Amino acid sequence: MADDNVVYIGNKPVMNYVLAVVTQFNNGASEVAIKARGKAISRAVDAVEVARNRFIEGAKVKDIKIGTERITTDRGETNVSIIEIVMAK
Amino acid sequence: MADDNVVYIGNKPVMNYVLAVVTQFNNGASEVAIKARGKAISRAVDAVEVARNRFIEGAKVKDIKIGTERITTDRGETNVSIIEIVMAK
Numbered sequence: 001m002a003d004d005n006v007v008y009i010g011n012k013p014v015m016n017y018v019l020a021v022v023t024q025f026n027n028g029a030s031e032v033a034i035k036a037r038g039k040a041i042s043r044a045v046d047a048v049e050v051a052r053n054r055f056i057e058g059a060k061v062k063d064i065k066i067g068t069e070r071i072t073t074d075r076g077e078t079n080v081s082i083i084e085i086v087m088a089k
Numbered sequence: 090m091a092d093d094n095v096v097y098i099g100n101k102p103v104m105n106y107v108l109a110v111v112t113q114f115n116n117g118a119s120e121v122a123i124k125a126r127g128k129a130i131s132r133a134v135d136a137v138e139v140a141r142n143r144f145i146e147g148a149k150v151k152d153i154k155i156g157t158e159r160i161t162t163d164r165g166e167t168n169v170s171i172i173e174i175v176m177a178k
Binding site: 038039040041042045046048049053061064065066067068079081083085 | 127128129130131134135137138142150153154155156157168170172174
């Protein structure tokens with residue numbers, strides 16, 4: 001998968017990320033990876049579900065991975081959960 | 090999988106759910122399903138990651154499913170995302 005077929009989920013409204021996913025598929029991507037960490041994980045699942053159910057015909061969830069990343073904040077190092085959801089159509 | 094090998098993630102601190110998962114395995118379960126919806130999805134991933142990395146030797150994530158459920162609130166019907174993570178050891 002090319003690097004640009006990735007949508008990183010942040011703190012914006014869900015529909016922003018749904019649009020990003022839809023755009024990638026419309027531009028010819030056969031797979032799109034949706035990545036998030038921490039509290040944005042819930043929003044990542046929302047974005048995938050809305051894209052899949054309402055916008056992208058025949059889209060499937062091909063793979064879901066979870067994991068842990070070590071990040072440095074102003075209060076020292078901490079662990080954060082991550083998710084990567086691969087959609088394919 | 091027996092019905093009681095399920096841990097539902099709510100709004101309590103993550104460690105409560107980690108303890109619930111660890112207890113199920115210690116009681117002899119070979120698989121435990123962790124289920125959450127909405128904003129609790131992030132906490133479900135946290136609970137699985139903490140249990141797997143710090144408490145349950147050899148535990149693996151066997152399966153992850155996401156989906157959408159229709160729920161009724163005081164403001165009418167709405168969709169909510171769900172996740173189910175199956176841990177095995």
